[in-house]
Amino acid sequence: SQQGEEDPQALSIQEGENATMNCSYKTSINNLQWYRQNSGRGLVHLILIRSNEREKHSGRLRVTLDTSKKSSSLLITASRAADTASYFCATGSDSWGKLQFGAGTQVVVTP
C-alpha cells in the first residue's frame, strides 16, 4: 500500500508563479524525500527532510514537514518551463530498507 499521497494530482501554472504541492502520509516516518521525474525517465532526488526537521531549502525549493499532521509540502518559487515534471514524495519509516512513494503530482509550467 502507498504511504504517501500527493495533492493535487495535477497542477498547471505560468512561468514566474509559485507551485505548491502537498504530501500526506499515514504512519510515523524517519525521513521524507521529494523527487522529480521528467517524462518517464529516472527520478532525480530533490530534498530529504528528517522527522526532527521542520523546514529545508535548496535553491528555489522549500520543503516543510509537519509530523503532527503527517504532512509535507514542496514549494517551487518562480517556476520555469523546465520545472515541468512529475513530483513524488517518498517516506521511510526507518533509515533501513523500505521507501514508499506516492502517486505523484504532475506539474505543467507554461511560458
Place this chain on the structure above:
Amino acid sequence: EAQVTQNPRYLITVTGKKLTVTCSQNMNHEYMSWYRQDPGLGLRQIYYSMNVEVTDKGDVPEGYKVSRKEKRNFPLILESPSPNQTSLYFCASSFLGAGSPLHFGNGTRLTVT
C-alpha cells in the same frame, strides 16, 4: 560519471519466458532497490538489498527474484513473466539505505504479451 545503469531499456517478451533485467552502479553504494511504476500508482518497491547477500522484500515482491552476489550488481529476475508484470521498472541505489538520497537508473519498459 556516477550512475546507475539498467539494461535493456525496452523489452518485449511472451508469457512464461524467463528474463533478467540487469542493474549496475559505480558509486560503491551499499543499498540497491527495484521499483515498478504503473499509471496512477506511483512507484512500488519490489525488493531491496542492504549489502552483498542481504536482500529483503518490498511491497510487491510476488513473481520476482533478485540476487546480490557483488556490491555493484543487483539483477531483477522474472522466472515466469505474466501480462500483469507489464510495467516500467527502475533500479536505484544509495550510500546508506532508505535514509539517504536514491540515485535512479533510466528505467526498463517491459511488455509481457
